[in-house]
Each structure stands twice: as structure tokens, then as C-alpha cells.
Amino acid sequence: MLGLIVLTISLLVWQHFGMERVMIFSSASGRAVETIDDRDEQGDSVASVTRRPDALVMDCELRKSLTYPYCLLVFPLSRSDAGVDMSEFDFITVDMSYEGPSTPEIGLTLWNFESGLSKVGDTRTHKVIEVQFEVPAQGTVHIPIKVLNIAPWWLKKMKVPMQRSDVRIDNVTGIVLGIGSGYATGHHRLVLRSLKFHGKLISQNRLLMMLVCGWILAALSWLAYSLLLYRAKLGTSTARLALLSQLNSALELEASELADRAFTDELTGALNRKGLRDALMNKWRKADTADDAMAVVFVDIDHFKSVNDTYGHDVGDQVLRAFAAAVQREIRASDKLVRWGGEEFLIVCLSCGAAEAQGLADKLRRAMHHQIWPCGMHLTASFGVTALGEGEDIGDTIKRADAALYQAKSEGRDCVKLA
Template sequence: MIGLIVFTAILIAWQHFGMEKVMEFSAASGRPVELVDDRLQQGGSVARLTRRPDALTMDCDLRLTFQWPYCRFLFPLSKNEIGVDLSEFDSISFDMSYEGPGDHTARLVLRNFEPGMSTLSDYMSQKVNEANFIVPAKGIVVIPVKVLRTAPWWTDMRHVPLLQTDMRIDNVTTVDLSIGARDTAGHHRVALRSLKFHGKLISQNRLLLILVGTWIGCALVWLGLALRQSRSQLSSSTTRLALLSKVNEALELETRELAGQAYTDPLTQVLNREGLRAALMEKWQNPDSSPEQFAVVFVDIDHFKKVNDTHGHGVGDEVLCAFAAAIQRGIRASDKLARWGGEEFLIICSGTKGADAHLLAEKLREALTYQIWPHSLRVTASFGVTALQPGEVIGDAIKRADGALYQAKANGRNCVRAA
């Protein structure tokens, strides 16, 4: 037992402070790199690559002859259906500098090949997982892998079913790092010293499974010895079996708790996309429920980026938690609230018509004005409402509610629009 405790402590400490694995893209790494610009779409931007021992430098003359001008580094990982599994990495760091007009925004794109949906003949069929970030004047940018999300424009363009819109990077074929926007025409220079994926040789979840398995294995060995000894000590066997039953019950409860965490957003404690998906599947497996009885409300916090930029991400996280709690208090226990991504939330109202969902959204919007927010902020939200039509899949209703939300934002925000 002492040896097992020491072994467990050493492994946990090693996993926390060490056990690092890094996948690097840089001039020194020797990985192939290409430069791509919008001339592929008949644009006028021109990108040029300069290799130095310490950096890959991209000089980009960005021109507005294409709707979305861009220049980008492209690191190919595979030319066939078998990509690289990046799902066990926790964070990504960028050691780079940026000179040129605009706010120096860069975009990371990981394209994931998914059998059944992606094909080699259609490059755009590979799932687009992206994250935007600002390149600071000095220092290294580090972003968690979990902030990557499937690009909404890609899911809309490809008409991807809801159950396939989750972010996946378990079969990545290319890593793209791009710049470009409508208001940043001119000469840009990006010096990429390194792009690194950071992770653990053994993930925390896998390590916990190994440790639990080891403990259970040792417990089983100990149980065998105890049962052998119990032949001569029948009077104490009942107590020992009861103890083992409690241990197994505790392990089962812990396993159920860990499984429940996979369906909950760790910050706001409401459902995540997986949790919403599971709740909907469970709901519709009930013969008394049908998709026609649902309404969808899409919610987006107004000007949330300004909160992060002005007060920091810590205050932004507080606002997200308070916002989720306020919405949760305003809906029924049978309704489902999920964090859709960033500052976007989705409410599924069972047994609710479109008009009733519109009234609910107005009620929630007004309630936000009475909410006390961190740092005395004034927080409002825009709402898009729709009802599930007969024979319609929930993904179409979500897209329609998303369209209504964009109408609300285009009409000045802090309002409700129905589709």
C-alpha cells in the first residue's frame, strides 16, 4: 500500500511538472512549409518566403482585389487520408513578430480529415477548426487547444449535420497560419520563429485510468489474499466484504462523476455541445416527446470582446458565469441551456411554440438589465428565436435561430428577433 501510494504520487507529480511532449514547426524543425495567397481565388495578394536559421519570414503584399484577401503559412502533415492526431496536445504557442497595418490578427486553422465526410478530391470537405488571436509586439502567444472550434462559415457552406459539427483534431492533414482582412491592405511582414503544440506523454485522463486500473488490480490481488485468509477467519469475512463493497461503490460514483464532467462546460457549469447533444438524444428517445415540440433560442452577449480587451479575460470569465446563471434562473427545469461557444449560448425549450419562446427571450433580455455584473459593467444580449417545424432536424432550426440572432445584432443588439 505504501509503495502504491508513493508510485501514484510520483506519477501524478511527473505528469503535472514534466512528461512534456512538443511538436514544433519552425525553420530549425525541418518540416516542409509552403506559402499560399489569394491568387488561387484570382486575388491580387502576393506572398514571399524567406528562410533564415532562426525564423520563417513571410512578406505579404495584401491587395483588396479578392473579397477576403489573405496570405498564409501552410504546413502539410499528410497527402492522403491518414493525418496526425493532435487531440492529446493541450496548448499551442506562437513565437512570432508582425509588422504592417491593421490590428495584427492571425488565424490558426487545423484541417481534419473525417472519413465519411471528407474526400481527397475536395480539399474543402476537410473540417476547418480555427482560432483567431492578436500577435503582441513582444512575447509568446499561448492559446489552449480547447478554444479551437469548427468554423461556422464552413458548417454552413457544407451543410454539416449538428452531430458532426464538433471540433475534432484527431486526423489533421494541414496546419495553416494566415493573416488578412478587408481593412488591412498594404505590406505585411510576419516572422515565425516557432509554432509549437504542447502536451503530455500521458494525458491526465489516461493517467487517471492507469492509476485507477492499478489500484483496482492491487485491490483484486489484496481481495484474493484476504479471501484465502478468510478461510481460517470466517467471523471477519462479512466485515471485509462490506468494506470492499463500499470501495467499489465509491469508485463507481467517481467514474459517473467524471463522465458527467464531459458534458458540462467547465467554466459556466452549463451543458456543452456534447451535453446538449446527449440531452436531446435522451429526450427524443422518449416516445412521448417529438422534435415538433421544441423551440430554439440563440443568445449572444453584446460586445463581449470589448469586456475582455478592456478588463481582461478574468473579468470576462466572471461575466460569462454570471450570464449563464442569470439565464438558467429564467428558464424552466425542463429547458436545456448550453454554451455553444465563446459568448454564445443556446436554449432548447421543449413543448414550446415560437411565440412563447419569443416572450421568454424578451423576459430574459429584460432580466439582464437588473443583474448586478462584475466591475459594475452593463451587459446586454441579443436573441434569435425560432420553432422546430414538423419533420425538420434540429440542426436546421439552430441555423435559422442563428440567422435571427444576426438580424438582432444588425438591428442594434439588445433585442429579440424571430425566424
């Protein structure tokens, strides 16, 4: 991250104050140079160029045998349709001087080849992008690229549609310095010490795009590395947990067995009061959301005392086991069967309302009629049902269910009462 910050700041500073790209046209640059005059159009003007060590010198004998005589100093960049993209340059500097009878403006022109508009080998069909400037007595002329315009006379001559009349210098085939009809007849001399196009190795927009892409790539790389590191740590943790699970398996089984004995009734396998308390404390004690709805069913085997008195306690224990097994078959896996004491049982119905619990109790009541009991006896059960109220303590709910059970027993037994 620190490296990226330093790199970003460094590149931005370098782009602003440096990162210069310069294309130089001068005698020392060794670039091809030639002259063109109006003799190609039956005129009488004559242009020639001399390459001195310090400058390129164009001498022009301008004669007005034509309406628009001219002499041009040309730097050809391409003889085909593949020119040079100069759109990334920002400004031009021209270091030159003039000798002659006039003080008019010099024309700087860029020929740009455009497919469908220009013809190979005919520079007159290449789009003419130009600017006029005065030659200073001394010093250098600074010309921003953005001031270049397409020549109106060329648009008119070539009958270019408006859609193609935009300024483009992305395929430049030649660069031209010219003396034209605004000059007096006679001998003119242009001394060009240098013509330079200045720009940046990387434009500001392109650099910003590269930096954004670099930051995105760095972020993705960091994310991928973090994920790999997390997976490695997760694999190590999983292996350690598996090893701990293997080492503790025997102890866990023993603890499970002891827990069952501590929280369940040994005779029936139902929860005891301690088991109910543990379950309620962990999950169902609070009823502050819809998922914590709960109903309680209090169950009592009718006339169980006569079973013990008639058949003995061993048969009574068999009846209790059969009763608990029958109830467990009918209730849901999430419901809790609790032996409350003697022949009394409590069913805690989780995520259940009073009406649903009443339906369950009635189903259990009917099931008792079809249950096979020891010694061929016929037994029934009575049920008291209620639901946990909002914010109500579970103890109050159990008391209300107990009262409903007492009502069922007092009204003839083998019935369900809802409190």
C-alpha cells in the same frame, strides 16, 4: 503496498508539474512548410516563405482583386485521410512578430479530416477549426485549445448538418497561419519563431484510469497470492493431522472402548446416568431455541420382579437385553436410551415435542406385544411422557415423566400417560 502508494503519488505529481509533450513547428524543427495564396482562385495576392536559422518568414503582397484576398503559411501534416490526433494537447503558444501597414488579428487554423465529410486532396472540404489573436509587440501568445471553434463561414459554405458541426481535432491534416481580407493592401511580413502545441504524455483522466487499474490488479494479485499461501498452509496442516491420526489410531480405539464402558450399561448397551449427563451437558442441557426442544419418556417393564422370581436372574437379564434391543430398533438415531435402574429405562427424544413423544411411546407399547421373549413369556411395559419446558431444569422434567409413569402403572399398566 508502500511501493504502489509512492508510485501513485509520484505519477500524479509528475503529471501535474511535468510529463510535458510538445509538438514544435519552427525553422529548426525541419517540418515541411509552404504557402498558399488567392491566385488559386484567380486573385493577385502573392505569398512566399523563407527559412532563416531563427525563424520562418512569410512575405505577402496583398492585393484586393478578390473580395476576400489571403496569404497562408501552411504546415502540411498529411496528404491522405490519416492525419494527426491533437486532441490530447491543452494549449498552444505562438512566438511571432508582424511587419506591415495593418494591425489586425492573425488567424490560426487547423484542418481536420472527417470521413464522410472531407475529401482526400481537397483541403477546402476539411473541417476548419480556427481562432483569431492579436500579434503582440513582443512575447508569446498563449492560446488554450478549448477556445478553438469551427468557422461559421465554412459551415455555411459546406452546408454541414448540425450533427456534424462539432469541434474535432483528432485527425488534423494541416496547421495554418493566415493574413486575410481585414488587412490593408500592400506588403506584409510574418516572422514565426515557433508555434508549439503543449500537452501531457498521459492525460489526467487516462493516468487516473491506469492507476485504478493498477490498484485493482495489485489487489487481485495479493488475493491470489494469499489464496495460494493459504492452500499451501492448509495442505501442510492436513498432512500433519493425517500423520497424527495415524499415530494415535490405536490409542483412540482404546479410549473409545473405555469411554463406552464408562458411559454405557454393560448388560443392555444403553446409556447409563453418567452417559446421559455427558450428553445433556454437551448438547441438550439448554432449551432456549426451537432446535433445543426435547421430550422424555419413562419406561418400566410390567411385573419384572415376577420374571426374576420365576425364571431367575439370568433369564431376567435376557429380558432386559431383549427389551433394550427392541426399543433401540424403534427409536430414532438421535434419541438416547438410558437404563435408569433395574427394569426402568429413560428415552430422551431430541428436537421432539410432547405429542410426538407420546406417539413414539404408544408405538413401543404395541411393539412389546409382538416381541419374542425368553421362555415364551408375554410381557408389557408402561410409559410416562412429558416435554421439557422453556427454561426448565432437566431434573424437573424427569420427575414429571416419572410421575406420569407411576400414574400409568396405577391405572392398570400397559398404557401411555402424558404429563
